Amino acid sequence: MEEPIIERGTEEKRPISRRDFIKGVIAAGAVATSASYLFRSTGAMFSQSSAQGSVERLITLNVNGQIRRVDVMNQETLAMTLRYKLGLTGTKLGCDRAECGACTVLIDDVPHYSCSVLTHTVRSRKILTIEGLASPRGELHPIQQAVVDEQGFQCAFCMSGFVMAAVGFLKLNPNPTRSELAHGISGNLCRCQDYNKILTAFMRGAEYMRRA
Amino acid sequence: MAVIHDVMPSFGLYQPASVADALNLLDRHGRDAWILAGGLDSFDWLKDRIKRPKAVVDLSGISELQGIRESGDGLEIGAMTTLTEVVRHPAVRERYSLLLEAAEHAASPQIRNQGTIGGNVSQDTRCWYYRTGWFCYRAGGNICYADTPTAMNREHAILGADRCVAVNPSDTAPALIALDASMVVRSKSGERVVPAEEYFIGPGTDITRMTILQPGDLLTAIRIPGTWGGARFYFEKVRDRNVWDFALVSVASAMSDNGETIERVRIAVNGVAARPLRLRAVEDAVRGKARSEETAKLAGDLAIQGALPLQHNAYKVPLMRNLVKRAIRGAEGA
Numbered sequence: 060m061e062e063p064i065i066e067r068g069t070e071e072k073r074p075i076s077r078r079d080f081i082k083g084v085i086a087a088g089a090v091a092t093s094a095s096y097l098f099r100s101t102g103a104m105f106s107q108s109s110a111q112g113s114v115e116r117l118i119t120l121n122v123n124g125q126i127r128r129v130d131v132m133n134q135e136t137l138a139m140t141l142r143y144k145l146g147l148t149g150t151k152l153g154c155d156r157a158e159c160g161a162c163t164v165l166i167d168d169v170p171h172y173s174c175s176v177l178t179h180t181v182r183s184r185k186i187l188t189i190e191g192l193a194s195p196r197g198e199l200h201p202i203q204q205a206v207v208d209e210q211g212f213q214c215a216f217c218m219s220g221f222v223m224a225a226v227g228f229l230k231l232n233p234n235p236t237r238s239e240l241a242h243g244i245s246g247n248l249c250r251c252q253d254y255n256k257i258l259t260a261f262m263r264g265a266e267y268m269r270r271a
Numbered sequence: 272m273a274v275i276h277d278v279m280p281s282f283g284l285y286q287p288a289s290v291a292d293a294l295n296l297l298d299r300h301g302r303d304a305w306i307l308a309g310g311l312d313s314f315d316w317l318k319d320r321i322k323r324p325k326a327v328v329d330l331s332g333i334s335e336l337q338g339i340r341e342s343g344d345g346l347e348i349g350a351m352t353t354l355t356e357v358v359r360h361p362a363v364r365e366r367y368s369l370l371l372e373a374a375e376h377a378a379s380p381q382i383r384n385q386g387t388i389g390g391n392v393s394q395d396t397r398c399w400y401y402r403t404g405w406f407c408y409r410a411g412g413n414i415c416y417a418d419t420p421t422a423m424n425r426e427h428a429i430l431g432a433d434r435c436v437a438v439n440p441s442d443t444a445p446a447l448i449a450l451d452a453s454m455v456v457r458s459k460s461g462e463r464v465v466p467a468e469e470y471f472i473g474p475g476t477d478i479t480r481m482t483i484l485q486p487g488d489l490l491t492a493i494r495i496p497g498t499w500g501g502a503r504f505y506f507e508k509v510r511d512r513n514v515w516d517f518a519l520v521s522v523a524s525a526m527s528d529n530g531e532t533i534e535r536v537r538i539a540v541n542g543v544a545a546r547p548l549r550l551r552a553v554e555d556a557v558r559g560k561a562r563s564e565e566t567a568k569l570a571g572d573l574a575i576q577g578a579l580p581l582q583h584n585a586y587k588v589p590l591m592r593n594l595v596k597r598a599i600r601g602a603e604g605a
Contacts, residue, residue, distance in 0.1 A: 134279040
C-alpha cells in the first residue's frame with residue numbers, strides 16, 4: 060500500500076510532475092486512513108481545514124533517505140505525520156508533551172522529540188526514524204543488535220525513542236563511559252524501570268559501532 | 272495537565288525568512304500573533320487549548336537569529352541559538368562557563384537540542400493552576416488559586432509576590448543577569464537594548480507578562496560583555512529530579528577576587544519570585560570583604576530578608592540562604 064508514494068532516495072533525481080505529486084499525496088492519505096483504527100478520532104481532525112496562513116500544505120519530506128510527499132496541516136507535529144500520514148508507527152507517542160522521549164527521532168542527526176516539532180519546520184531536513192536504522196539488506200544497526208543480544212528492554216514501548224536517542228548521542232560521543240551515556244540518554248523514560256539493562260545493551264552497542 | 276492525544280487546533284502558520292518580515296507579521300497580527308521559537312513552552316499551551324493564537328510566527332527559518340558571534344570583547348548570541356549550541360560553543364566554555372552550566376542544567380538533552388536561549392528566557396511560568404487554564408490573575412481573572420488555604424504551592428514564590436505567586440522557570444536567566452548581559456529587543460519602531468535584569472518583570476509591573484516584551488516586540492539577541500569573562504563562577508540548581516525539572520531554587524554568581532578579598536560580584540537567584548532576582552544588597556554587603564565563611568553567612572542571611580513563604584514552600588527559605596552562601600564560598604564552604 061505504501062509502495063506508490065515511495066521514491067527511493069538512491070534513484071536518480073528526476074523532476075516530479077504536479078500530477079505525480081498529487082497522486083503521491085492521495086496515496087499518503089490512504090495510509091492515514093488505514094492507520095486510523097489506532098486513532099479513531101483523528102480522521103475528523105485531519106480533515107479539518109487549516110486557518111489562513113501562508114505555508115503550502117503539500118510538502119516533501121526526506122524520511123529515512125526516501126523522498127515522501129505528504130499533505131501536512133499547519134498545526135501538525137512530526138510524530139503525527141510520521142505515524143498517521145506516512146505509516147511509520149515505530150515512532151511511539153507516549154506523553155505528547157516532550158516529557159517521555161518515546162517519540163524521539165533524529166533530525167539532521169540530532170535527537171528531537173517528534174511530538175514537539177511542527178512538520179512544516181523540517182521540510183528541508185533529514186529525518187531518521189527507527190524504521191530507517193537497519194541497512195537496506197535488513198541488517199540491524201549495531202545498537203539494535205545489541206538490544207537483541209542483551210535483551211535490553213522489557214515491554215519496549217520506549218525502545219524506539221531510546222534507540223534513536225542513543226544513536227544520536229553516540230554519533231558525537233562514540234566512546235562514552237556508562238555515566239556519560241546515561242546522561243546522553245537522560246531525555247527518555249522507561250516505565251518498566253529497565254535502565255540498567257538498557258545501558259548495558261547500549262554500552263555493548265557502542266562497542267559494536269566502534270568495531271564496525 | 273490534560274493529555275489530549277490529538278492534533279492542535281488549527282492556526283495560521285507564518286515562516287518568515289528575515290527579522291524584518293517577522294516584525295511586519297507581528298505588527299500586522301498584534302495580540303493574535305504567537306512567536307514560536309523552539310516550541311517547548313508553546314506546544315503545551317496550544318495542545319491544551321488554553322491559548323488559541325490565530326497567527327503562529329515560526330522563527331526557525333531566520334538565519335540572522337541563529338548562532339554565536341564575537342562582539343567587541345564579548346559575545347552576541349542569536350535568540351534562536353539552541354541551548355546545546357550554547358553549551359558546545361568554545362568561547363562560552365572558556366570564558367562564560369556560568370552560562371554553560373545553566374544551559375546544561377535545563378530540561379533534557381532533546382529539549383536542549385531544540386529549545387533556544389531566547390525561548391528559555393522568555394518562557395511563561397509553570398504555575399500549574401495557570402497552565403491548566405484556571406482563570407487566575409495572570410490569566411486576566413481576579414484570584415490566585417495557588418495562594419489559598421488549600422492550594423498546592425510547594426514550587427511557588429517566597430519573595431516579591433503581588434497577588435500572583437508564580438515563579439520564573441528559566442535556568443539561563445540568573446546566569447545572564449550575573450554576567451551583566453543585555454537583551455536586544457526589536458519592533459517595527461526600532462531597536463532597544465535592555466539589561467537582562469530589567470528584561471524580566473514581576474506582577475507589580477504587569478501581572479499577565481513575564482518579560483517586557485509587548486505584542487510586536489521580538490527578542491533578537493543576547494549580548495554578553497567581556498567584563499566577567501573568565502571570572503570565578505558559581506551555578507547551582509536544586510530540583511526534584513535531575514532531568515526535565517525546573518528549579519526549586521537556582522543561584523548564579525560571577526565574582527572577581529584577589530585570592531582573599533571579593534573585589535567585584537554579581538549574584539542572582541531564580542525560582543523564588545516571578546522574575547529572577549539580582550541580589551544587590553548582598554553584592555553591596557560582600558564587596559571588599561574576605562571570601563570567608565563569615566561573609567558567606569552574612570550573604571545568605573541578607574538574601575532571605577523579607578521572604579514570605581506560603582503554606583508548602585517554607586523549605587525554599589533555607590534552601591535559598593544556603594545556595595547564596597555557596598555562591599560566595601563555593602560548595603565546600605556551606
